[in-house]
Amino acid sequence: xxxxxxxxxxxxxxxxxxxxxxxxxxxxxxxxxxxxxxxxxxxxxxxxxxxxxxxxxxxxxxxxxxxxxxxxxxxxxxxxxxxxxxxxxxxxxxxxxxxxxxxxxxxxxxxxxxxxxxxxxxxxxxxxxxxxxxxxxxxxxxxxxxxxxxxxxxxxxxxxxxxxxxxxxxxxxxxxxxxxxxxxxxxxxxxxxxxxxxxxxxxxxxxxxxxxxxxxxxxxxxxxxxxxxxxxxxxxxxxxxxxxxxxxxxxxxxxxxxxxxxxxxxxxxxxxxxxxxxxxxxxxxxxxxxxxxxxxxxxxxxx
Numbered sequence: 001x002x003x004x005x006x007x008x009x010x011x012x013x014x015x016x017x018x019x020x021x022x023x024x025x026x027x028x029x030x031x032x033x034x035x036x037x038x039x040x041x042x043x044x045x046x047x048x049x050x051x052x053x054x055x056x057x058x059x060x061x062x063x064x065x066x067x068x069x070x071x072x073x074x075x076x077x078x079x080x081x082x083x084x085x086x087x088x089x090x091x092x093x094x095x096x097x098x099x100x101x102x103x104x105x106x107x108x109x110x111x112x113x114x115x116x117x118x119x120x121x122x123x124x125x126x127x128x129x130x131x132x133x134x135x136x137x138x139x140x141x142x143x144x145x146x147x148x149x150x151x152x153x154x155x156x157x158x159x160x161x162x163x164x165x166x167x168x169x170x171x172x173x174x175x176x177x178x179x180x181x182x183x184x185x186x187x188x189x190x191x192x193x194x195x196x197x198x199x200x201x202x203x204x205x206x207x208x209x210x211x212x213x214x215x216x217x218x219x220x221x222x223x224x225x226x227x228x229x230x231x232x233x234x235x236x237x238x239x240x241x242x243x244x245x246x247x248x249x250x251x252x253x254x255x256x257x258x259x260x261x262x263x264x265x266x267x268x269x270x271x272x273x274x275x276x277x278x279x280x281x282x283x284x285x286x287x288x289x290x291x292x293x294x295x296x297x298x299x300x301x302x303x
Contacts (some may be wrong), residue, residue, distance in 0.1 A: 005110030008102070008281035009291035017207045018214075021278045025271070027110075032101055035115045036267060039097060044263055050086065051258035053079030055251060087266065093179045094270040096122045096129055100178040102277035106181075121180070128179055131186045136172050143168045163205070170204045171197045173276030174283075181280070200283040213274045219268055223261065229259045 006024045010016075056076030100121040104113050122129070143164060151161040175193025178184060184192060197204055217269075230253060285291050 007109075007291075008278055009285045010282065011286040012282045014203060014207050014210070016188055017203075017282055020282070021211050021275060024278060025274060028101070028105065031113060032098070032270070035097055035101060035113075035118050036094065038115050039093065039119060040090060040263075040266070043086055043093075043266075044085050044259070046082070047262045047266075048259045050079050050082045051262065052251070053082065055258060059254075067279055073127070077282075083262070087262070089277065090266045091269050092133055092163075093122075094266055095273045096125075096180070096200050096243060098270040098273035099177055099277060102274060102281075103181050104280060109170045111215070116223070124277070125180065128186050128193065131175060132179060132189070135186060137191070139172075146163065162279065164207060165202070167197065167243060168190045170208050170279075173272065174204065174280050175278055176273075177280035196280070196283050199287055204279055207279050208275055211278075212272055215268060215271050215275070219264060223264060226257065226260065230254070268294055 004027055006020055006027060008024070009021065010020075012020060053075045057077075057079055061076060097118055101113060102116045104121065147161045147164050150164065151157045154159065171190075171193050173193075173194045175190045178192045178196075179186060179189035182189070182192075189200055228250045231254060234250075246283045
C-alpha cells in the first residue's frame, strides 16, 4: 500500500472531508492535468479560436460603433454559439474524466493511473453518461421552475431557492459517482444518490459548498497575476491612444487571456467533481460500512 494513499472510503466529518480533498488534490493534480491535457487538446485549440472570434467581434462592435460592419456581429454570434457547444461537451467530458479518475484511484489504492484506463471507463459508460445528462437537464428545468415559485416568498424564498439548487447539485454529483463506481443503470444511480443525499443532507451540502468556494478562491488567485498584467497593458494602451481594432498585439493578448480563462473554467468543473467523489465515498462508507467490513475480514484472514 502506498503511504501517500488518501483512503476516501472513510467516514469523515465536514472538516475531515475538506482535509481529505486537499490532500487528494495535492497528490493527484499533476497526474490529472496530464489526463486533462491529453483529452482536451483539440478543445483547447477550439477555445483559442472561439476567443479570437469573441474578442474581435466585441472590440469591433464597441470601438467602431460609428462604422457599421456586420462581420463583427457575425463574429460575436458565431463565437458565442461555438462557446456554448464546446463548453457543454468539455464540461461533460471532464466531469466524467474526473469521476473515472477518482474511481480508479480508489480501486488502485493510490497506484499510478494510466490515462487510457481513465478514458476507457468513460467510453464504456458513454451511453449511460449521455442518458444521465439528458435526464439531469430535464430535472434541472423542473428544479428551476420550482425555484422560481419558492423565490416569490419574501426572504425565506431566497434561502429556499439556494438550498434547492445546492441540493440538486449534490444529488447529481453523488448519483453520477454511483453510476461510475458501480454497474447500476442511470435511474438506479439516481435513486442511490438520492438516498445518500437525504441521509446526509447537511454534510453533503455544506461540504460541497465550502470546498467549491475554496476552489473558486484558488482559481481567482491563479488568474490574478495574468489578470493584473493584462489590465495594466490595456490601461496603458488606451491611455497611449493605441488603435485597439488594428492592434495585432492587443488582439493576441486578449485572445490568449480569454482562452486561458475558458480553459480554467472547464478545469474547475473537473475539480468540483473531485469534491463529489470525496463526499460520495465518505457518506457511502458511513451508510453501508463496506470498507470497514473488508478491513475486519482481512484482519481475520491474516490471523
